[in-house]
Amino acid sequence: MGRLDGKVAIVSGAARGQGEAEVRMFVHEGAQVVFGDVLDDRGEKVAADLGGAAVYQHLDVTQEGDWDAIAASTIDRFGRVDILINNAGILRVRMLDGHTLDDYMEVININQVGCFLGMRAVTASMKEQRSGVIINTSSTSGFVGTLGLVAYTASKFAVRGMTKVAAMELGHFGIRVNSVHPGGIATEMLNQPEFAGLDQGNAYGGQPIPRIGTPDEVAKMMVFLASDDSSFSTGSEFIIDGGYMTGPVIAGLGGD
Numbered sequence: 001m002g003r004l005d006g007k008v009a010i011v012s013g014a015a016r017g018q019g020e021a022e023v024r025m026f027v028h029e030g031a032q033v034v035f036g037d038v039l040d041d042r043g044e045k046v047a048a049d050l051g052g053a054a055v056y057q058h059l060d061v062t063q064e065g066d067w068d069a070i071a072a073s074t075i076d077r078f079g080r081v082d083i084l085i086n087n088a089g090i091l092r093v094r095m096l097d098g099h100t101l102d103d104y105m106e107v108i109n110i111n112q113v114g115c116f117l118g119m120r121a122v123t124a125s126m127k128e129q130r131s132g133v134i135i136n137t138s139s140t141s142g143f144v145g146t147l148g149l150v151a152y153t154a155s156k157f158a159v160r161g162m163t164k165v166a167a168m169e170l171g172h173f174g175i176r177v178n179s180v181h182p183g184g185i186a187t188e189m190l191n192q193p194e195f196a197g198l199d200q201g202n203a204y205g206g207q208p209i210p211r212i213g214t215p216d217e218v219a220k221m222m223v224f225l226a227s228d229d230s231s232f233s234t235g236s237e238f239i240i241d242g243g244y245m246t247g248p249v250i251a252g253l254g255g256d
């Protein structure tokens, strides 16, 4: 028996990376999944690979019409939406003085506005059925600043805040809303030219768990939060970062 048997989920930004891992694990756990992205070829390939157990639909999270369409087609096909994962996101490395307004707004529109539009698109049907789970993907950058990521950090703080308001508004309708905060996870998001000089082997060496995380590790937390196993958690922050946020390491102290 799967932990998500009979549940219907929508996952955004899921043609690759963490979203793709979430789709695959949700299907494995018995959910019916509709997932969207702007990378249509890759999304269709993931759906084909899953042999029809999941449905791909184009979704640009900045577009209200795309959200209305994916919510409507999920309900047409499966009768309900039980779970929404707002996963789509982008990252732009820019120092303040070299940051254009267009770059800034692109990050805010996808990471922050996209999350708002996603929550809004599923709220009415979840309220009507008096149940539902929304999981918003923030980041450790939703708690602390990250050098060179002013727009990304702003957007991920916003996602953490929006999650709490939604949890307050929707709890009485049986809808739980939580945020997930990954640290460094090995996906194509980190293939930025600015990170090219980073020694990926050492970059996470200061963490208590001194390595980068995997998309599957995040997907496992998503299964927990989407399932009834987390029935008493809402408005909460779930950190999955190898201990990155425990505190700064003082060189020379402790360890071998």
Ligand SMILES: NC(=O)c1ccc[n+]([C@@H]2O[C@H](COP(=O)([O-])OP(=O)(O)OC[C@H]3O[C@@H](n4cnc5c(N)ncnc54)[C@H](O)[C@@H]3O)[C@@H](O)[C@H]2O)c1
Pocket (backbone or CB within 6 Å): 012, 013, 014, 015, 016, 017, 018, 019, 036, 037, 038, 039, 059, 060, 061, 062, 087, 088, 089, 090, 110, 137, 138, 139, 140, 181, 182, 183, 184, 185, 186, 187, 188, 189, 190
């Ligand atoms: N990789 C990390 O280290 C890390 C750390 C913390 C948080 N996150 C967050 O995790 C989430 C998933 O990222 P990932 O690591 O899998 O990276 P990724 O770049 O592989 O995946 C992001 C996905 O979002 C999609 N996307 C971008 N713009 C979109 C739009 N307008 N509409 C719909 N989809 C769009 C991309 O096409 C891509 O498939 C993001 O929200 C990211 O900010 C990532």
